[in-house]
Amino acid sequence: MTARNELRLLPWSGREGKPCYLSTDDRAGHMSRLADNVEAVQLGMAAGLLDQASKTLGNTNSTPEDVRLLADKLTGSLRDVLRVAISRGHLLTASEPHCF
Template sequence: MTTARNELRLLPWSGPEGKPCYLNTNDRGGYMSRLADNIEAVQLGTAAELLEEASETLGKEDSSPEDLRRLAKELTGSLRDVLRVATSRGHLLTASEPQRF
């Protein structure tokens, strides 16, 4: 049986050459699904911490250009992770919606 692309779970990590990785399973409680859930939780937690750090750093008048560059780099990576989580969860919601005729 072939699985449609929107039924695959986009995993929170990239494969070789930065290409997306997908999981094809009906077992949402399986090892790989739980691993992906845990990694997504860590990524979202990191994003929340970085957002707080960004607010603090930008509120300081003496933030150095190096601090701002480091923060921008970390925020960019975190935003990439959060976007992947949002995309994955959006696909999961679409795949689990009942078909309407």
């Protein structure tokens, strides 16, 4: 059985926004690959959104509605990227050899 600190936080939420975890030692398994792909898409979307944010904020014709929409998108993207960072941090910690 996998210890709680070795569970992988998946890049999506379950019911009621609760985190989902994957318990497996097979990093090449279907669910692990699916999670890797979703994380890659989320990170790619964040990079694109960052570019959009620079353009929107640099445009003197951007309306308050444009900025509000941007803030909403950035908030969702930041939530996704933070989840990826937490998940990958846990994976690194779980895979490090323990030295005594």
